[in-house]
Amino acid sequence: MEVTSKDDFHIAINAHLLSGQAGYRSAGVHQYIYQLLCHLGQADDRLRYTILLGEGEIPPDASLTQLRSRLPTSRALGRIPWEQLVQPWVLHRIEADLVHEPVFIAPLLSACPTIITIHDLSFIRLPHLFQPAKRLYLTAMTRLSARRARRLIAVSAHTAAESVKLLGVPMERIDVIYHGVDPAFRPLPASEVEAFRRRQGLPERFVLCVGTLEPRKNHTRLVEAFARIYNGKTKLVLVGGKGWLYDELFARVKALELSDAVIFPGYAPNEELPLWYNAATAFVYPSLYEGFGMPVLEAQACGTPVLTSIAPPLPETAGDAALLADPYDIEALAASLDQMLGDGALRSELCERGLAHARRFTWARMARETVRAYRRALKEE
Numbered sequence: 001m002e003v004t005s006k007d008d009f010h011i012a013i014n015a016h017l018l019s020g021q022a023g024y025r026s027a028g029v030h031q032y033i034y035q036l037l038c039h040l041g042q043a044d045d046r047l048r049y050t051i052l053l054g055e056g057e058i059p060p061d062a063s064l065t066q067l068r069s070r071l072p073t074s075r076a077l078g079r080i081p082w083e084q085l086v087q088p089w090v091l092h093r094i095e096a097d098l099v100h101e102p103v104f105i106a107p108l109l110s111a112c113p114t115i116i117t118i119h120d121l122s123f124i125r126l127p128h129l130f131q132p133a134k135r136l137y138l139t140a141m142t143r144l145s146a147r148r149a150r151r152l153i154a155v156s157a158h159t160a161a162e163s164v165k166l167l168g169v170p171m172e173r174i175d176v177i178y179h180g181v182d183p184a185f186r187p188l189p190a191s192e193v194e195a196f197r198r199r200q201g202l203p204e205r206f207v208l209c210v211g212t213l214e215p216r217k218n219h220t221r222l223v224e225a226f227a228r229i230y231n232g233k234t235k236l237v238l239v240g241g242k243g244w245l246y247d248e249l250f251a252r253v254k255a256l257e258l259s260d261a262v263i264f265p266g267y268a269p270n271e272e273l274p275l276w277y278n279a280a281t282a283f284v285y286p287s288l289y290e291g292f293g294m295p296v297l298e299a300q301a302c303g304t305p306v307l308t309s310i311a312p313p314l315p316e317t318a319g320d321a322a323l324l325a326d327p328y329d330i331e332a333l334a335a336s337l338d339q340m341l342g343d344g345a346l347r348s349e350l351c352e353r354g355l356a357h358a359r360r361f362t363w364a365r366m367a368r369e370t371v372r373a374y375r376r377a378l379k380e381e
Contacts, residue, residue, distance in 0.1 A: 013049060016083070043367040054069055067090065116152055119292070151377040180364065185301040200265065206236065208284070237263045237276075239276055285307070292317055300321055307324075
């Protein structure tokens with residue numbers, strides 16, 4: 001199939017999970033969609049796009065056609081009916097050649113070819129960490145959507161392999177496309193970081209973890225590990241909005257008498273995150289399961305030494321620029337954390353390696369590779 005004109009194909013992108021307000025919902029997939037829309041025009045200006053929106057806003061400098069729904073799709077009870085009942089009609093009306101569903105699930109009643117992004121399959125691998133209704137819906141609909149889709153985008157090689165095992169999709173229908181790191185994530189001037197530290201009332205030394213407060217992020221074991229090495233000098237800061245099933249975490253902090261040592265600042269907007277990373281003595285990300293693990297790369301790009309989990313794909317994401325520990329082994333996690341905090345030479349080495357490693361990942365590259373996946377899907381007629 002030869003490209004012969006500027007507007008040779010019309011691509012619809014379901015951007016209803018662009019968040020309209022600050023909170024844990026505006027992390028993760030929100031950033032993925034937002035950065036894709038930021039860079040699509042530069043990736044390939046021969047394609048024509050229509051962005052299907054709810055409450056969120058596309059990047060201000062993105063010259064993309066928008067089609068906004070009046071339905072309240074910021075929550076699942078409104079979004080699911082729109083995705084499955086309204087979206088097929090919309091795709092038919094705008095005569096889309098392909099629809100990209102950036103978060104797992106495609107409209108099953110639509111005749112429009114689809115390409116879907118698989119971020120992780122934790123709801124299948126770790127079902128006990130999810131509320132039953134959410135787990136059952138995601139499992140059933142992701143399997144159906146993946147089997148009907150022309151192609152899948154997996155955000156890591158591990159996620160691609162999981163898609164083959166758990167969704168039954170052949171590897172030849174999967175494109176591995178890594179996330180990028182925004183240039184805002186970089187080492188910042190010491191004066192700027194110190195001013196931020198004073199505004200936030202942060203101590204001189206602290207260990208940082210960034211992630212939604214939910215069981216998969218493994219905060220409770222991290223707190224247990226931190227309790228074993230706590231000496232009153234270094235605090236633990238858990239930045240992230242409240243997700244689900246987080247009561248055990250708060251109860252454990254209280255039971256271990258760490259209420260003054262463990263700080264919960266809540267959700268931090270994306271533009272503030274580089275300051276958090278820069279201010280930290282070390283960054284720890286002990287997640288039990290990920291699709292990619294963006295905070296690891298963000299911390300590395302800021303020159304912050306990283307301790308992360310051996311659980312795939314985090315070694316893939318971190319490369320040779322992080323200390324690794326078993327996320328289920330509290331003693332091993334505590335020992336690695338103690339090593340990181342006590343060894344300045346190790347921290348310096350990890351900083352240098354992390355900066356070099358993070359430079360390989362850009363959102364512009366992600367967008368270019370996504371457009372190539374669109375064109376592969378369009379040729380599979």
